Amino acid sequence: MARLLITGGAGFIGSHTALVLLEAGHELVVLDNYANSSPEALRRVLELAGPEAEGRLQVIEGDIRRSTDLDRAFAAGASPGAGVEAVIHFAGLKAVGESVAEPLRYWDVNVNGSQRLLAAMRAHGCRTVVFSSSATLYGYPEAVPIPESAPIRPINPYGHTKAAVEKMLSDVAASEAGWRIACLRYFNPVGAHPSGRIGEDPNGIPNNLFPFISQVAVGRREQVQVFGGDWPTSDGSGVRDYIHVMDLAEGHLAALNTLLAGGDQLLQLNLGSGHGHSVLEVIEAFGRACGRSIPHQITQRRSGDAAITVADPSEAKRQLGWQTRRNLHDICQDGWRWQHSNPGGYAT
Ligand SMILES: NC(=O)c1ccc[n+]([C@@H]2O[C@H](COP(=O)([O-])OP(=O)(O)OC[C@H]3O[C@@H](n4cnc5c(N)ncnc54)[C@H](O)[C@@H]3O)[C@@H](O)[C@H]2O)c1
Structure with missing residues (x-):
């Protein structure tokens, strides 16, 4: 069992990962300012984790950019000699369009926030971190499936901030011994518990x-709205690699186990399924899951989109012993179960 700090743990991916980590026996401190989430998510995580998890989840409302909040999180519940062993860093802003309109806010939260977090980690003697990176790093891919060695060429401010944090982490890893770092480049996380x-x-x-x-x-x-019906794909709509959020959560557990078991490391790994599905295929599959056809309209292509984005996930399999286990059918079934039992999200 390890004591872990989860930044952004009330969010979509963070809450599912928190559940998997509690089920694996870890003790969690979540730091979240609820900029894009609800405290209800973590209440439900505890409910799903059951009595076994009693006393192993502490939640701190605070901001990763504020060092006093970070100090509180590192100190939370720690007995002498039992500080935070590793950080899983989800906190950040993630909307591409918004990042174009408000780049300074994105650089502040994503880049300055990560810098403050790394400084606090050093100050508290913690040098193990799993970072939420993104396939957005690759921009327009030259070839698919995309290996980690593909050029890093983001095409929007959100992607630039993710590339900057990956750079910051590699500089930190090179600066002194003891760092164990995993940058996980997610493809398209979807579905639900x-x-x-x-x-x-x-x-x-x-x-x-x-x-x-x-x-x-x-x-x-x-x-x-389906953006573009004339892409060079089998049905003309864009193709993406969708990863079930529970597979992604298990990928974080695998990355954490790999880091904790080894010495100094800097991993940069794709987390995806390796399979592509077109937008129209996803609309059809979701319609099957919910028992009605989904109204849709094909419109103009959107600038900044690529025709096909699919991960080469073989390195994650080799280095973490992890691969996806759920398919598009599971994604739609679980996603629909969540949506129809919570039509207004956590507010319902
Ligand atoms: N969902 C995706 O499609 C996707 C794809 C690739 C990478 N990512 C990255 O994964 C991470 C998690 O994504 P998600 O989909 O769970 O998003 P999310 O918005 O649901 O979760 C992010 C969490 O961080 C919190 N947060 C934001 N700013 C904060 C701050 N300054 N201090 C403390 N907490 C703060 C939010 O309240 C939220 O709970 C993000 O870093 C995102 O960029 C997401």
């Missing part, structure tokens, strides 16, 4: 396809 108790609950209009489809299915929105 199979209980339907926790899931993705975006504020306002969803930026991503999957929550948009599920909100149309539940009657919150009229129809899905």
Whole structure:
């Protein structure tokens, strides 16, 4: 059992990962300012984890950019000689469009926030961190599936901040001994816990396809817009690699175990399924899961989109012994269970 600090642990990926980590026996301190989440998510995580997890989750409302909040999180519940052993760093802003409109806010939260966190880690003698990176780093990929060796060429401010933090982490790893770092480059995290108790609950209009489809299915929105029907793909719609959020959560546990078991490391790994699905295929699969067809309309391509983005996940399998276990059917079933039992998200 390790004591872990989870930044952004009330969010979509953080809450599912917190559950997997509690089930694995770890003790968690979550630091979140609820900028894009609800305290209800962690209440439900505790409910799902059951009495076994009693006393192993401490939640601190605070901001990763504020050193006093970070100090509180590192000190939380620690007995002498039992400080935080590792950090899983989810906290950040993630909407590409918003990052174009408000780049300074994105650099502040994502880059300055990560810098403050790393400084606090050093001050508290913790040098093990798993960082939420993104496939956005690759920009327009030259070839698919995309290996980790592909050029890092982000095309929007959100992607620039992720690239900057990866650079910061590699500089830190080179600066002194003792750092164990995993940058996990997620492809498209979707779905929900199979209980339907926790899931993705975006504020306002969803930026991503999957929550948009599920909100149309539940009657919150009229129809899905499919951006481009003339891409060079089998049905003309864009192809993406969708990863079930529970597979992603298990990927974090595997990364943590690998870091804790080894010496100094700097891992940069894709977490994806290695399979591509077109937008129209996802709309169809979701329609099967919810028992009704999903209204949609094909519109113009959106600037900044690529035709096909699919991970080469073989390095994660080799280095972490991890691979996805769930498919598009599971993603749609679990996503629909969450959405129809919580039509307004955690507020319902
Ligand atoms: N969901 C995706 O499609 C995706 C893809 C690739 C990478 N990522 C990255 O994974 C991480 C988690 O993503 P998510 O989908 O769970 O997003 P999310 O918005 O649901 O979770 C992020 C959490 O961080 C918290 N937070 C934001 N700013 C904070 C601050 N200054 N201090 C403390 N907490 C703060 C939010 O309240 C939220 O709970 C993010 O770093 C994101 O960039 C997400």
